[in-house]
Amino acid sequence: MTPAARGKGKARAPKPRKQPPETWALRLYVAGQSPKSMTAFENLTKLCEKHLKGRYSIEVIDLLENPKLARDDQIVAIPTLMRKLPEPIRKIIGDLSDTERTLVGLQLRPR
Amino acid sequence: MRRTTGSGRATPQQLEARLKEAESLIRAITAHEVDAFVIRKGANDQVLVLSGVERPYRLMVERMQQGALTTMADGSIMFVNRYFANLAGRDAGALLGTRFEELLEGSHFDCRRLLDQALVAEADIEMTLRRPDGTLVPVHVAASRLADERQNVLCLIVSDLSPRHQAEAERAALLNAVHDLARASQRALKLHSEPVDLRLLISEAIDRHRPEVEADGHVLASKIQDEPLPVVVDRQRIAQILGNLVDDALRGSRPGDTITITAERAWKDPTVAMVCISDSGPAVSAENMERLFEVFSSSSRSAGTDSLGVGLALARALSEAHGGSLEARPATAGGIEFVLRLPLGG
Numbered sequence: 001m002t003p004a005a006r007g008k009g010k011a012r013a014p015k016p017r018k019q020p021p022e023t024w025a026l027r028l029y030v031a032g033q034s035p036k037s038m039t040a041f042e043n044l045t046k047l048c049e050k051h052l053k054g055r056y057s058i059e060v061i062d063l064l065e066n067p068k069l070a071r072d073d074q075i076v077a078i079p080t081l082m083r084k085l086p087e088p089i090r091k092i093i094g095d096l097s098d099t100e101r102t103l104v105g106l107q108l109r110p111r
Numbered sequence: 112m113r114r115t116t117g118s119g120r121a122t123p124q125q126l127e128a129r130l131k132e133a134e135s136l137i138r139a140i141t142a143h144e145v146d147a148f149v150i151r152k153g154a155n156d157q158v159l160v161l162s163g164v165e166r167p168y169r170l171m172v173e174r175m176q177q178g179a180l181t182t183m184a185d186g187s188i189m190f191v192n193r194y195f196a197n198l199a200g201r202d203a204g205a206l207l208g209t210r211f212e213e214l215l216e217g218s219h220f221d222c223r224r225l226l227d228q229a230l231v232a233e234a235d236i237e238m239t240l241r242r243p244d245g246t247l248v249p250v251h252v253a254a255s256r257l258a259d260e261r262q263n264v265l266c267l268i269v270s271d272l273s274p275r276h277q278a279e280a281e282r283a284a285l286l287n288a289v290h291d292l293a294r295a296s297q298r299a300l301k302l303h304s305e306p307v308d309l310r311l312l313i314s315e316a317i318d319r320h321r322p323e324v325e326a327d328g329h330v331l332a333s334k335i336q337d338e339p340l341p342v343v344v345d346r347q348r349i350a351q352i353l354g355n356l357v358d359d360a361l362r363g364s365r366p367g368d369t370i371t372i373t374a375e376r377a378w379k380d381p382t383v384a385m386v387c388i389s390d391s392g393p394a395v396s397a398e399n400m401e402r403l404f405e406v407f408s409s410s411s412r413s414a415g416t417d418s419l420g421v422g423l424a425l426a427r428a429l430s431e432a433h434g435g436s437l438e439a440r441p442a443t444a445g446g447i448e449f450v451l452r453l454p455l456g457g
Contacts, residue, residue: 031147031158063149067156070149077136078147078158093135094144
């Protein structure tokens with residue numbers, strides 16, 4: 001995380017290093033306490049603490065409780081992580097056990 | 112990433128985004144990183160959870176110390192936990208598909224009514240399981256419909272009532288013993304005496320008690336004289352005396368100890384039959400020997416057992432009611448030797 005890379009959060013093209021100053025809004029879709037849902041939540045909090053400490057929020061949505069909520073974000077498989085902010089919206093399907101892939105998917109690391 | 116609907120054309124960028132999402136979905140599925148899916152059926156959304164998700168719950172049900180099973184409305188078994196399979200004395204796999212009522216003793220009517228009621232509201236009943244070996248197990252069955260309203264699936268929780276029934280039987284036996292003791296001390300005990308060979312009653316007692324004696328790892332030895340020992344006694348009461356003495360010998364014994372029963376005409380007094388029941392357990396102090404026949408005494412032998420100290424007092428009272436006597440003395444083999452004397456006659 002170089003301090004020089006601050007600013008610009010809305011760039012479409014991947015940048016070598018970017019550090020959006022705004023809060024990251026993440027939404028994790030889970031199915032009750034299914035093992036993969038639990039794994040995803042654990043991996044996500046670990047990752048956020050390491051890379052986004054103090055500037056992220058995680059909203060957990062349990063689709064077992066309310067399956068209709070899957071419609072807005074067109075969720076098909078669970079767990080799925082949505083990056084609502086910064087834009088553009090990104091969607092990462094799976095339990096986030098592959099940290100590298102998750103970082104790339106969240107654009108926290110260049111691919 | 113919104114999908115275009117209807118006949119609207121997707122831009123190359125949109126198509127690329129959709130392709131990427133589809134690829135990442137396939138990757139997540141094949142890498143087993145997802146375990147639930149959203150299923151759309153018309154306006155209804157459902158979450159389909161892959162098997163394995165409920166594993167913790169299944170394990171809990173599998174390990175709980177109560178029988179649990181699910182059945183269809185007609186009682187066809189779909190799942191049983193290990194505890195229930197053990198209770199029913201059958202293999203869990205063999206139970207699937209059979210009807211619950213087939214496992215029960217007696218009329219199937221109660222079972223039918225229970226299952227019918229359970230479709231509407233929680234219901235429960237006491238019934239009896241019949242194991243393949245013929246043994247019967249009293250159980251309490253609570254039945255209710257599983258929360259899923261789309262199917263008529265019932266959940267049955269089965270509790271073993273044997274310990275409770277056994278405790279009730281022991282309590283009843285104790286009450287009877289106390290009543291008998293009270294009547295005997297008032298000389299109001301009614302004996303149904305008849306002439307019988309005492310040796311017969313002793314061998315019956317040995318046959319009756321051998322399984323429990325040997326199950327505890329003890330040895331049961333006997334030495335009974337060849338000539339008949341004619342007595343006029345209440346057979347049930349003599350059986351009760353012998354049973355109580357064997358019980359006490361068992362309590363005083365360690366695994367591997369020997370309990371010896373002998374019966375003969377007393378050489379000092381030929382008008383008396385003498386029955387000795389001795390054990391090779393630890394020696395008992397003279398002081399405790401004195402207190403053995405006191406009601407509700409807790410001798411060192413009964414410590415830690417459920418004995419309330421009624422058995423020996425009753426045995427002595429019954430012996431005296433027959434005109435005989437019951438004494439205890441140190442056994443040569445270590446523990447106690449009970450000496451029962453009964454007048455010969457008839």
